[in-house]
Amino acid sequence: MRADAQRNRDRIVEVARELFRARGFDAVSMDEVAKGAGVGPGTLYRHFPTKESLYDAIIEAWSEKVNGAVDRALALEAPARVRLLAWLSDYAAMLTEHKGAAARITGALGDPGSPFAAKCQTYLGANQRLIEGMDSALRPGANAMQISRLVGGVAAVADNSELPADSVTAMLAVIADGLLASVNA
Amino acid sequence: MRADAQRNRDRIVEVARELFRARGFDAVSMDEVAKGAGVGPGTLYRHFPTKESLYDAIIEAWSEKVNGAVDRALALEAPARVRLLAWLSDYAAMLTEHKGAAARITGALGDPGSPFAAKCQTYLGANQRLIEGMDSALRPGANAMQISRLVGGVAAVADNSELPADSVTAMLAVIADGLLASVNA
DNA sequence: TGCCAAACGGAGAGTGTCTCCGTATAGTTC
DNA sequence: GAACTATACGGAGACACTCTCCGTTTGGCA
Numbered sequence: 001m002r003a004d005a006q007r008n009r010d011r012i013v014e015v016a017r018e019l020f021r022a023r024g025f026d027a028v029s030m031d032e033v034a035k036g037a038g039v040g041p042g043t044l045y046r047h048f049p050t051k052e053s054l055y056d057a058i059i060e061a062w063s064e065k066v067n068g069a070v071d072r073a074l075a076l077e078a079p080a081r082v083r084l085l086a087w088l089s090d091y092a093a094m095l096t097e098h099k100g101a102a103a104r105i106t107g108a109l110g111d112p113g114s115p116f117a118a119k120c121q122t123y124l125g126a127n128q129r130l131i132e133g134m135d136s137a138l139r140p141g142a143n144a145m146q147i148s149r150l151v152g153g154v155a156a157v158a159d160n161s162e163l164p165a166d167s168v169t170a171m172l173a174v175i176a177d178g179l180l181a182s183v184n185a
Numbered sequence: 186m187r188a189d190a191q192r193n194r195d196r197i198v199e200v201a202r203e204l205f206r207a208r209g210f211d212a213v214s215m216d217e218v219a220k221g222a223g224v225g226p227g228t229l230y231r232h233f234p235t236k237e238s239l240y241d242a243i244i245e246a247w248s249e250k251v252n253g254a255v256d257r258a259l260a261l262e263a264p265a266r267v268r269l270l271a272w273l274s275d276y277a278a279m280l281t282e283h284k285g286a287a288a289r290i291t292g293a294l295g296d297p298g299s300p301f302a303a304k305c306q307t308y309l310g311a312n313q314r315l316i317e318g319m320d321s322a323l324r325p326g327a328n329a330m331q332i333s334r335l336v337g338g339v340a341a342v343a344d345n346s347e348l349p350a351d352s353v354t355a356m357l358a359v360i361a362d363g364l365l366a367s368v369n370a
Numbered sequence: 371t372g373c374c375a376a377a378c379g380g381a382g383a384g385t386g387t388c389t390c391c392g393t394a395t396a397g398t399t400c
Numbered sequence: 401g402a403a404c405t406a407t408a409c410g411g412a413g414a415c416a417c418t419c420t421c422c423g424t425t426t427g428g429c430a
Contacts, residue, residue: 002427005377029417040379045419103288107345139362141355149346150356153338160292161334170326171335177324178363187396190408214386225410230388 009047012037017058024099025055052104052115059101062094063122069094070126070133080137081180087130088151088172091123095155096168102159106152109145123148138179150175194232197222202243209284210240237289241300244286248307250279255311255318265322266365272315273336273357276308280340281353287344291337294330308333323364335360 001009015036019028030051034044048054073087095102108114109124127144154175158168186194200221204213215236219229233239258272280287293299294309312329339360343353 002376004427008377030419031417034379041419042379042381042421043377044379046377049419051418103341103345106342110346110348139359142359146352146356146359149342149348150339150359153342153356154335156288156341157291157334157338160288161295163295163334167331167334171331171338173368174324174327174331174335174360174363174366176363177366177368178359178361181359181362181366183358183362187407189396193408215388216386219410226388227390227410228408229410231408234388236387 005047008037008039008043012039012044012047012054013057016054020055020058020100021098025051025104026100030054050115055101055104056115056119059098059119062097063119065094066091066122066126067129070129073130074133080134081176084130084134084137084179085173085176088147088176089169091126091151092155092158092168092172095152096159099159102152102155106149106156109148109152120148139181139183141183142179147179150179190232193222193224193228197224197229197232197239198242201239205240205243205285206283210236210289211285215239235300237300240286240289241304244283244290244304247279247282248304251276251307251311252314254279255314258315259318265319266361269315269319269322269364270357270361273332273361274354276311276336277340277343277353277357280337281344284344287337287340291334291341294333294337305333324366324368326368327364332364335364 012033016028016033019033019036030044031041033054034041037044044054048057069090070087073083073090076083076086078086092102095105105116105119105123108116109120111117114120124144127147131138131142131144131147151172154168154171157163158171197218201213201218204218204221215229216226218239219226222229229239233242254275255272258268258275261268261271263271277287280290290301290304290308293301294305296302299305309329312332316323316327316329316332336357339353339356342348343356
């Protein structure tokens with residue numbers, strides 16, 4: 001890649017990350033990103049053929065964080081409930097870090113054609129590792145996809161309504177206890 | 186209201202309901218609704234100043250269904266878990282009846298300025314009635330808003346990903362068991 | 371220095387929500 | 401039934417957005 005192209009790409013990602021974080025995916029227009037980065041719309045679309053692909057580039061680094069969070073949760077010397085809740089909280093926090101991300105990523109969980117497909121695989125894999133690491137303390141039937149969707153739902157609602165952290169924690173606690181419940185009916 | 190205006194309004198609502206149900210809120214344009222109802226865009230906007238207000242008119246009748254569902258759940262001669270799950274399932278089913286509704290309504294839960302504010306009050310009231318009718322079988326801290334959001338989150342994910350009914354039921358079961366869990370940590 | 375593949379950027383196509391305003395008509399009054 | 405007026409109609413178009421095309425510019429190399 002030519003030096004000027006690399007420079008422009010970097011500036012676009014930087015500007016877009018800040019704009020998306022502050023105001024959310026939908027509320028920021030591509031023209032705005034282009035103007036903020038000092039390039040024309042054509043240049044922006046040369047680097048990122050769709051708005052979603054730009055978004056994907058922005059959350060690139062997340063995947064790495066995910067596995068770290070699972071490792072931390074599994075390494076805790078604590079009851080299953082605490083370890084589970086630690087992971088769910090980290091997971092939800094990562095999903096709500098960027099406005100609009102939770103709904104978008106959770107919606108892409110079952111769609112191999114999505115631009116986020118690779119990230120979804122990382123997430124699902126992380127949940128799978130957690131399940132295996134917890135040695136069937138979870139209810140029968142609990143699986144990575146289900147957990148991802150449950151937490152994704154909570155995160156999407158939290159993001160959408162800008163809920164305070166303790167509301168989110170309380171909802172995640174309900175889910176954690178539900179996942180740990182021995183089904184009795 | 187003049188007779189022709191009433192006729193047009195009725196036709197618009199009828200056409201829009203069918204279009205929204207089939208293809209979802211975002212995928213249907215107002216021009217399309219206008220054309221389908223045989224009126225001009227100006228007429229459509231005369232009756233419904235925003236797209237959301239049209240949506241609100243369409244889901245008008247829902248509120249009545251909600252209280253019926255609570256009554257049915259409370260009247261069941263069955264363990265708390267069964268009654269709770271019955272209500273959560275009904276609630277989620279109503280939210281996913283129209284594509285896009287779950288996220289929209291759940292997002293409006295805490296926003297008094299939303300066009301859906303009245304409907305949200307109905308939903309919250311229904312959940313409150315359920316809580317009171319279940320005589321504190323629920324975990325401490327569970328409240329109408331929290332339950333609405335939890336179920337809304339599941340419904341939004343289900344709607345977004347077009348999940349089969351049994352997946353939704355499984356997720357609601359997790360939430361129901363979580364809500365019934367005696368918090369032990 | 372000259373070349374050219376690569377990158378740039380802006381005009382504009384296509385689509386969406388919503389508005390303005392001249393025209394048509396329902397309902398009332400004589 | 402005719403005239404009148406408030407009400408409703410409908411389409412052109414303003415404005416915003418995503419994304420494309422293509423003539424122009426420029427970085428990197430021989």
